[in-house]
Amino acid sequence: MSTLPHASATDVGQRRDHNEDAVFLDPPVMVVADGVGGSAKGEVASRIAIETFVRAAGDVLAARGSDDAARAMERAVLASNAAVHDAQLVDDSRRGMATTITAAIVRDGGEVVVGQVGDSRMYVLSAAGARQVTEDHSVVAELVRSGRISPDDALVHPQRNVITRALGPEPEVSVDAYTLHVGPGDWLLACSDGLTEHVADDELAHIVVGSSGDPARAVRQLVDLANERGGTDNITVAIVQPVPSDVSGELSIEAIDAAGESGTFPVVVADTPAETSGELPVLEPMHAAEDDGWTSSPERRSGSRLWIAATLVLLVAIVLVAFTWSRSYFLLVRSDGTVGIDRGFPIAGLSTTHRTTDLDADTLDASERERLVDSHRLLDRDQAEQVLEDLPRPLDTSDAADEDD
Ligand code: MG
Numbered sequence: 001m002s003t004l005p006h007a008s009a010t011d012v013g014q015r016r017d018h019n020e021d022a023v024f025l026d027p028p029v030m031v032v033a034d035g036v037g038g039s040a041k042g043e044v045a046s047r048i049a050i051e052t053f054v055r056a057a058g059d060v061l062a063a064r065g066s067d068d069a070a071r072a073m074e075r076a077v078l079a080s081n082a083a084v085h086d087a088q089l090v091d092d093s094r095r096g097m098a099t100t101i102t103a104a105i106v107r108d109g110g111e112v113v114v115g116q117v118g119d120s121r122m123y124v125l126s127a128a129g130a131r132q133v134t135e136d137h138s139v140v141a142e143l144v145r146s147g148r149i150s151p152d153d154a155l156v157h158p159q160r161n162v163i164t165r166a167l168g169p170e171p172e173v174s175v176d177a178y179t180l181h182v183g184p185g186d187w188l189l190a191c192s193d194g195l196t197e198h199v200a201d202d203e204l205a206h207i208v209v210g211s212s213g214d215p216a217r218a219v220r221q222l223v224d225l226a227n228e229r230g231g232t233d234n235i236t237v238a239i240v241q242p243v244p245s246d247v248s249g250e251l252s253i254e255a256i257d258a259a260g261e262s263g264t265f266p267v268v269v270a271d272t273p274a275e276t277s278g279e280l281p282v283l284e285p286m287h288a289a290e291d292d293g294w295t296s297s298p299e300r301r302s303g304s305r306l307w308i309a310a311t312l313v314l315l316v317a318i319v320l321v322a323f324t325w326s327r328s329y330f331l332l333v334r335s336d337g338t339v340g341i342d343r344g345f346p347i348a349g350l351s352t353t354h355r356t357t358d359l360d361a362d363t364l365d366a367s368e369r370e371r372l373v374d375s376h377r378l379l380d381r382d383q384a385e386q387v388l389e390d391l392p393r394p395l396d397t398s399d400a401a402d403e404d405d
Contacts, residue, residue, distance in 0.1 A: 004028070004106065007215035008238035011223045013194055014231030021192045021236040022046035028106035029057045030238050034120050034192040036166065037097035045084050045099040049167050052076075052083040053103055053115075060105045060113050066179040069107065073115040074177035077101055077167070081117070081175075084168035098168035102134060102190045106242040109181075112188060116176040119163045121196055124180070125187040125208045125239075130201040133180055137165035161193065161233075184245030191222075194233030198226040208239055215239050329354055329384035331373045333361040339373060339391065341384045354384070359393055368392070 004027040012019040020035035020042030033049045035042030056076035063069035080101060088094040100118025107113060114122060119138040124131045135141065139162040140154040154160060167173060182188065187208050195204075199222060207225075211218035219237050226235045330351075334340050339359045344351035361369060372387055379387065 004240055004242065005213065005215050005244055006030075006238070006240040007219045008236075009219040009223050010236040011227065011231075011234065013233055013235050014227055016234055019043065019234045020046060021194070021234040022050050023190075023236050023238050024050045024054055025238045025240065027240050028061065028242075029054060029103075030105075030188065030190055030240050031101065031103040032120050032190040032192055032236050032238055033099045033101050033167075034118065034194075034234070034236070035097065035099040036163075037094075041094050041097045042099065044087070044094055045097040045168050048083050048087055049080040049099045049101050052080040053101065056080075057103075057105055061107065066111065066113075069105075069111075069113045070177045070179055073103070073105065073113045074175045077103065077115040077117060077175045077177065078173070081167040081173045082171065085171050088168065096169075098166035100163065100192070101167055104188055104190060104240070106188075106240065107179075110183060110186075110243045111179055111181055112242055113179050114177065117165050117167055117173055119161075120190065120192045120236075123189045123191075123201070123204060124182055125189055125205045126183070126185065127205075127209055130189075130205040132201065135176060136163075138163050160197075182242050184243045185241070186243065187239050187241050189237065189239045191238070192234060192236040194231070194235040195222060195226050195237050197233055198229040198231070215241070329379050329381050330377060331379075331384060331387060333369075333373055337361055339364075339388070341388060343381075354381075355388070357388065359388075359391060363393060364391065 006025055006027050008023045008025040008030075010019060010021050010023050020037070022033045022035065022043070024031045031050050031053055033046035035044070035046030035049075037045060053076050056072075056079045059072040060069050060076060063072045084097065084099060088097055100120040101115065102118070102120040102122050103115040104122060105113045114133060116122070116134040117137060119136040119141070120134075121132055121136065122134045124133055139159045140149065140157045142164060143149045143157070144151055144154050149157065165173060189204060189208060191204075203225070204222065207221050208215075208218045211221075219239060222237050223235050329341050329343050331339060331341055334356065337360055339357050339361050340353065341355040342351040343354040361373065364373070368391075372391070
């Protein structure tokens with residue numbers, strides 16, 4: 001297996017003064033760890049995690065089937081967690097250190113056993129594009145999964161570096177451990193967030209699959225690209241091809257471009273907004289995100305257009321109501337049993353008394369009363385007065401209660 005094509009690199013980046021990431025790649029074992037802790041020695045955490053993991057990796061290879069292999073993977077990651085946790089208990093300067101871990105162990109037949117805690121990532125890359133096969137244990141990933149922000153929002157969210165699971169803080173941790181299968185020519189890529197902060201998924205596929213069988217060149221290109229775009233964090237990447245194929249070196253850039261044009265690649269925003277702070281998983285102030293131009297986004301503009309439209313609709317509705325009110329009279333039976341005319345809508349108190357009479361509604365023929373009085377027909381003023389005049393009894397009106405017009 002050690003002949004599998006592979007390469008790895010780790011780089012401090014442009015903003016940090018030391019590298020807290022660590023990587024181990026000796027096929028069939030590939031592990032990336034992104035240590036956090038600053039003065040609490042994130043680089044110690046990532047190294048302890050990887051060393052411990054590698055010692056336990058043999059169990060994953062020796063496992064009989066996929067399920068056993070996944071359980072062995074979980075145990076190996078739990079052993080790493082225990083080692084990082086214990087290490088800080090015996091040394092105060094290491095208190096608070098933690099690390100992510102993203103591990104792959106390649107077994108026969110293209111079976112890959114994956115172990116994951118934190119927000120480092122693993123991808124399967126092919127000419128069809130990049131498929132992320134790990135879940136980020138991060139605040140923004142939870143927000144995306146619950147539908148509260150979009151994947152594009154996550155790329156620029158101020159809390160995008162805050163992780164929800166890590167090795168070290170607790171004696172126990174929940175581990176994602178599972179197996180997957182890759183095809184001939186596919187590449188596995190593991191990386192820290194310092195790479196994916198700056199390099200889009202489709203670019204990972206483009207560079208690695210298009211490297212013409214030169215994996216060392218591919219990882220160099222990826223690190224260079226992240227640095228050119230700001231290098232805001234430590235950058236680590238490892239790639240391995242679990243099932244080498246004759247065509248692996250022949251998958252051309254053209255083929256990948258064609259796949260991209262046919263819409264196979266996900267569309268990813270490649271913008272890299274500038275960071276103002278270089279140190280560690282930071283909770284950046286909300287205004288930092290607003291200062292770099294995001295507030296004038298198209299979404300915001302279309303939002304204000306919506307408000308203007310809603311206001312116009314409301315104004316039109318008010319004018320219509322006022323117009324109708326000014327024209328509308330209707331006959332009704334008052335609580336004392338007499339017939340009268342009200343003005344405005346015969347609902348919810350939206351009317352005023354226009355005329356009262358002494359005409360007793362009980363003296364009206366039932367069908368006539370139904371037709372003229374109980375139907376709540378809206379009439380104009382003259383019509384209403386006329387109907388009242390025509391009712392079959394001499395009227396003894398007691399006159400206009402309002403002086404409209
Ligand atoms: Mg990082």
